[in-house]
Amino acid sequence: MPERAAPRRHHPLATAARGVVAAGVAAAVWGTLIERQLFTLRHVTMPVLPAGQGPLRMLQLSDLHLAPWQSRKQRWVRSLAALAPDLVINSGDNAGHEQALFALRHALEPFAGIPGVFVHGSNDYYGPMLKNPLRYLREPSQKSTRTPNLDNEALTHFFMDDLGWLNLNNSAARLTVADSILECVGLNDPHIGYDRADQMAAQLAEVRAEPAAGPVTTLGLVHAPYRSALNTLVDAGATALIAGHTHGGQVCIPGYGALTTNCDLPRDQAKGLSTWQHNRRAAFLNVSAGLGHSIYAPVRFACRPEATLITLVPAVL
Template structure:
């Protein structure tokens, strides 16, 4: 005859199992398709300036069959952004550019800036998800190369966007004079801050807005961007942790050295007595080898830049 304690244990075990199944069904089958636009106001423009609507997209990790994701990204053109900033990891499959074309062609003619993530150069590979709790992931030497040249040709020649991989740009939107600089993927140590510094020194001194753009928000990059005079910094890479405890203000992992409570959303980054707003996108996609989102919906950010008080 089964004892009372055994029955209780079996009931508890069944409940845990049911919870696990429900969590997996939600994270794999539902939440990863609950695309969200996060809107925030950021007061960084000179007094009297007109608002600037900045659409921040990141980490699409696109595969050609992901049509819902492609259609949702394309629909963001309806937000009428003045500027699009793409913080990398566009590709998630050797044929990912097919989906990126369908997703981003709607933004042709809208000014844009972008930097690379590693998955704009090499394809993703299977990983043990528990490894992320031990620190930032290492790269896989055998990862297949992607057609980065074709991606850059599409973004630059067809969309008219400017690449900021260890480089700078100066341009105007309306009456605003804008300086921008960025680095290649710091997670792979492709950032080159020493060579970027003299290029920043050549930027036009009379400017209304200075933007820093990076894929991976490593502290060394954020510190340098504040020192370089960024009025706002945009980053991706973290996926917001991708799996979070619902209601928690901290990610479980960030896959870089940023504080876990700054791995998603708008915060402030300080260095040397100066601070700048920092927006870290939780990203739109996921690796095809980790098709799950839990407590961390896929997102894009619509930042309305407004005059300083």
């Protein structure tokens, strides 16, 4: 009788290598095809209002990086109007393509008539370009030397004239929302050096020259949460800080979190609610992980795209 062949043995290292490759392929498929489409509404509560006021519901939209063909994202953003927020806060980086304005109009038009405020991010001036993503792990991306190639003026007019939102780029405004008086201060994007604290301070002085009809809550808004920008807003009296830019790290490691914030914000504050302390003052800080990504880096891993419903309630004394 012929001898039976000995059973084939698998080397442990080869088995482990195949497992690593399979896990990598699965992670890549998940991050590029699935998770980046799993839009999520995150809920946050900030106890900052004076006694007897609120609650006040604010919808933060950030980092849409919208491209014309992203119809699923457009539909999801439009659906958020059903939340009927008291205030919409747009923290920048809306455009992900040079022809994004039509898609942005479609996505945001249901919010017309709802009070809103906005600041710009770099991708409201500059369209995306192909870059080495590994550079983000070493240092924040650098200020562009290109000529702006997005129609920022048209975007700004759409926000102000069609939607009725207030422009807070290096500016300040006071508005009454529900039964709360909000003093809103904002900076243009420090990531590209467009922030002008002196302009914001001058506008804030004009706002405060008119006495308020009651207790005031100060909100600070900036796209990129650089330490200096957050400190400037806290010095202006903000007790609630709202920012985007970081994408929550975009690609995170479970149990470790974001690898980078693409600015000098500490990595453990890359997304979500935390506190910011400066000059013996403290403020709540919400950093949105945002809704999009560059069209040249279509991936999210352990960091779902999000909008945030921020509820302001009276401070606990």
